[in-house]
Amino acid sequence: MPTILAEAAHDGNWLLLAAVLASLAVFSVCAVILTVTDLREHRLPNRWxxxxxxxxxxxxxxxxxxxxxxxxxxxxxxxxxxxxxGLILLLHLISRTGMGLGDVKLAGGLGLYAGWLGWDHLFGAIVLGFVAGGVVALALVLTRRATGSTHLPFGPAMLLGTAAALLF
Known part of the structure; x- marks a missing residue:
């Protein structure tokens, strides 16, 4: 998105600039609230x-x-x-104890943002989300703060992956 913001400012397309900045504001506010809630309560509220x-x-x-x-x-x-x-719903259906329905609903919104930039950004958001989740899980297991059966919130990793894809 930085490239689009720069091009919009350069071209004087203030409406595009305002719309994209507004979308980033919505993303940022929701991402912070959803991350904090998922880390504390292991749930992603429908409201957010x-x-x-x-x-x-x-x-x-x-x-x-x-x-x-x-x-x-x-x-x-x-x-x-x-x-x-669809991808996260499929993972939810395959492994009932893995992805929750909050993750499924979150994926729909995140896909809108990453998809707006293109399929390569969407792919990046998905891959980076899984990598972030895996790195956190591995670190927790290695430090003995979690085991292989510990349920970890995945929403923050999905949000982080999408945020990274939006920045690059």
């Missing part, structure tokens, strides 16, 4: 996963209206949301 998805759909949808690549970004955004949600 919904706010993330709705806020992203509205702000990035508006950005599509004022962007030269609007329709391709719009379809990529929708496809990203469906693809990420």
């Amino acid at each position: 996963t919904g706010a993330l998805a709705a806020g992203g759909a509205v702000t990035l949808g508006l950005a599509c209206l004022v962007n030269d690549a609007g329709w391709s970004r719009f379809w990529s955004m929708l496809g990203g949301g469906v693809a990420y949600l």
Whole structure:
């Protein structure tokens, strides 16, 4: 997104700049609240996963209206949301004790953001989320703060992976 923000400012497309900044604000607020909640309570409240998805759909949808690549970004955004949600839903169905429904709902919203930038960013968000989750799990096991059967919140890793994909 930094490239898009820079191009929008350079071109004087203040509407695109405002819409993208608004989407990042929504993402940031929801990400902090969801991360803290998932770490404390091992749950991702519908209120905040919904706010993330709705806020992203509205702000990035508006950005599509004022962007030269609007329709391709719009379809990529929708496809990203469906693809990420579908992947995590599949993992939830395969392993009932692994991914929770909060993770599934979170994935839909995160897919909108990463998908808006393109399929490569979506792929990066997914991979980085799993890598972040794996590194944290490995560190906790190596320091004996967790075992192989410990349930760890995955939402923060998903949010971190998507945030990293949005920055690069």
